[in-house]
Amino acid sequence: MSRLTLFTFQILVAVITLVLWYLLTSVPVSGGKPLFPPFFFSNPVDVIERIIKWFADGTIWRHLWITLSEATLAFVIGAVGGILVGFWFARQPRVAAVFDPYVKMINALPRIVLAPIFTLWFGLGIWSKVALGVTLVFFIVFFNVYQGIKEVSPTVLANARMLGMNERQLMRHVYWPSALSWVFSSLHTSVGFAVVGAVVGEYLGSAAGLDYLILQAEGTFDIAGVFAGMFVLAAFVIVIDGVVTLVERRLLVWRPTAADTRT
Amino acid sequence: MADEVAEAEAAARANVAPAVVLSDVTIAFHLVGGSTYTAVEQASLTVADGEFVSIVGPTGCGKSTLLNVAAGLLAPSAGTAEIFGKPLAGLNRQSGYLFQAEALFPWKTAIDNVAIALETGGVGRQEAHARAQEWLTRVGLGAFGGRYPHMLSGGQRKRVGLAQVLIRDPKILLMDEPFGPLDAQTRQIMGNLLLDLWNADRKAVMFVTHDLEEAIALSDRVVIMSAGPAARIIGDWRVPLSRPRDISEVRLEKAFHELHREICHVLKDEVLKGYAQTGGG
Ligand SMILES: Nc1ncnc2c1ncn2[C@@H]1O[C@H](COP(=O)(O)OP(=O)(O)O)[C@@H](O)[C@H]1O
Numbered sequence: 001m002s003r004l005t006l007f008t009f010q011i012l013v014a015v016i017t018l019v020l021w022y023l024l025t026s027v028p029v030s031g032g033k034p035l036f037p038p039f040f041f042s043n044p045v046d047v048i049e050r051i052i053k054w055f056a057d058g059t060i061w062r063h064l065w066i067t068l069s070e071a072t073l074a075f076v077i078g079a080v081g082g083i084l085v086g087f088w089f090a091r092q093p094r095v096a097a098v099f100d101p102y103v104k105m106i107n108a109l110p111r112i113v114l115a116p117i118f119t120l121w122f123g124l125g126i127w128s129k130v131a132l133g134v135t136l137v138f139f140i141v142f143f144n145v146y147q148g149i150k151e152v153s154p155t156v157l158a159n160a161r162m163l164g165m166n167e168r169q170l171m172r173h174v175y176w177p178s179a180l181s182w183v184f185s186s187l188h189t190s191v192g193f194a195v196v197g198a199v200v201g202e203y204l205g206s207a208a209g210l211d212y213l214i215l216q217a218e219g220t221f222d223i224a225g226v227f228a229g230m231f232v233l234a235a236f237v238i239v240i241d242g243v244v245t246l247v248e249r250r251l252l253v254w255r256p257t258a259a260d261t262r263t
Numbered sequence: 264m265a266d267e268v269a270e271a272e273a274a275a276r277a278n279v280a281p282a283v284v285l286s287d288v289t290i291a292f293h294l295v296g297g298s299t300y301t302a303v304e305q306a307s308l309t310v311a312d313g314e315f316v317s318i319v320g321p322t323g324c325g326k327s328t329l330l331n332v333a334a335g336l337l338a339p340s341a342g343t344a345e346i347f348g349k350p351l352a353g354l355n356r357q358s359g360y361l362f363q364a365e366a367l368f369p370w371k372t373a374i375d376n377v378a379i380a381l382e383t384g385g386v387g388r389q390e391a392h393a394r395a396q397e398w399l400t401r402v403g404l405g406a407f408g409g410r411y412p413h414m415l416s417g418g419q420r421k422r423v424g425l426a427q428v429l430i431r432d433p434k435i436l437l438m439d440e441p442f443g444p445l446d447a448q449t450r451q452i453m454g455n456l457l458l459d460l461w462n463a464d465r466k467a468v469m470f471v472t473h474d475l476e477e478a479i480a481l482s483d484r485v486v487i488m489s490a491g492p493a494a495r496i497i498g499d500w501r502v503p504l505s506r507p508r509d510i511s512e513v514r515l516e517k518a519f520h521e522l523h524r525e526i527c528h529v530l531k532d533e534v535l536k537g538y539a540q541t542g543g544g
């Protein structure tokens with residue numbers, strides 16, 4: 001399939017869905033009512049109008065910005081922490097062995113149960129959401145760094161030593177690139193989790209953010225608002241994922257199949 | 264005065280000392296179950312400075328293991344390794360090692376892979392790159408410096424590996440089946456390239472191969488190992504062929520054939536034994 005036909009079909013799916021949605025929620029059938037009551041399903045025209053209104057009057061920007069900052073902060077803090085601890089554990093097997101059961105325990109904990117505690121500790125502002133995101137991102141990055149260092153080919157390592165690398169040079173030219181490649185190949189997952197942390201955190205209690213918008217609409221049975229919020233959120237995630245793909249392509253040029261090996 | 268004499272004597276000794284002396288080297292591996300597997304038993308081998316020695320043996324007999332001992336990557340369970348007259352402790356800093364498996368840094372381009380071999384020793388980035396470019400040209404890859412290893416063919420990767428090792432100008436060159444995975448044509452080209460480079464500046468070479476013809480064509484001496492476990496060195500032949508050689512022409516000489524037949528005879532029994540013991544693995 002050529003790019004153009006593929007794109008055409010993709011657009012077609014969206015158009016058909018929207019048209020079906022519209023017909024099912026606005027064309028009256030038996031008893032003068034549509035098959036899907038608009039009260040529960042809204043309808044595409046209202047939703048699009050709502051989205052346009054949000055962007056036109058500018059209310060959406062603040063919420064987008066809040067969610068984006070929460071996700072970004074969660075990602076950066078979680079990634080830096082994961083890299084540091086990952087390196088430390090991988091280079092100090094004894095430390096890793098001591099902490100191993102606790103790492104597994106914390107990682108096995110469904111992070112959602114931490115949300116109320118974080119709200120208690122950090123309040124309703126962005127930091128409780130950041131904290132939730134950090135607990136998710138940290139472990140993904142940590143496991144990948146750890147694995148990346150452990151899985152360095154023994155031959156490459158022996159070669160590096162035969163070429164006269166000292167410990168510092170090994171870090172910089174062997175362990176670090178290997179660990180980083182693992183981190184980058186899990187970038188989609190970790191960035192996704194940063195967003196999940198922010199969104200779930202907002203859903204459980206917040207004063208601003210994309211999910212706060214959805215939550216508010218829900219509270220007033222404003223279904224158009226809920227759907228509009230969902231679409232904006234989905235578009236937001238797709239844009240972020242696109243950015244990640246670009247970054248990944250630039251940084252993993254040395255990998256034979258960067259696109260196929262990501263998890 | 265006495266110091267000077269002692270120094271001169273030490274220098275003289277260093278000059279005559281062979282590049283590598285392995286004496287009664289035994290290597291045993293501890294296996295998971297608690298048992299041990301003796302890969303090589305009481306192997307003794309001397310490689311003079313500037314001498315090209317090939318080590319031939321059935322697969323799994325312990326050729327790589329023996330090279331690892333000479334490189335200082337593996338301490339022998341018994342016996343000693345001496346490099347230029349000094350007992351080897353830790354890595355063998357005077358050697359360059361071309362590994363059997365892929366050993367290039369996959370995240371570095373070809374030229375960076377070669378340049379890093381100098382940069383580790385404190386050579387500045389610019390100079391290292393200039394010299395790496397020279398070496399890439401010398402191995403016929405002048406235009407391929409910007410490629411990552413996965414964008415190169417197997418033979419090209421081996422050539423980058425060769426440049427990476429030789430740029431450090433090691434006194435001893437350890438090569439583990441460097442042309443193993445290559446096709447016959449490429450092997451010959453690589454063999455001649457290696458001989459050219461070696462002729463320019465004769466280093467001591469330990470060259471591991473399972474290809475007897477290649478071993479005879481390249482070397483001054485051919486050493487044969489028996490099948491494992493407890494592989495030993497069972498034969499040591501001097502190659503009566505003149506240098507410089509072209510490895511495809513040298514195969515037509517009578518002396519080549521005679522030596523080949525002689526060694527083959529010994530080797531065949533060992534290969535059969537090896538198959539029986541390792542299941543052909
Ligand atoms: N780390 C190890 N642990 C246990 N056995 C090993 C190890 N390395 C090599 N061996 C065994 O030692 C023998 C010699 O291996 P090697 O030197 O790689 O053979 P080759 O002659 O093919 O290079 C083989 O039987 C192999 O299974």
Ligand SMILES: [Mg+2]
Binds near residue numbers: 326327328363439
């Ligand atoms: Mg081997």
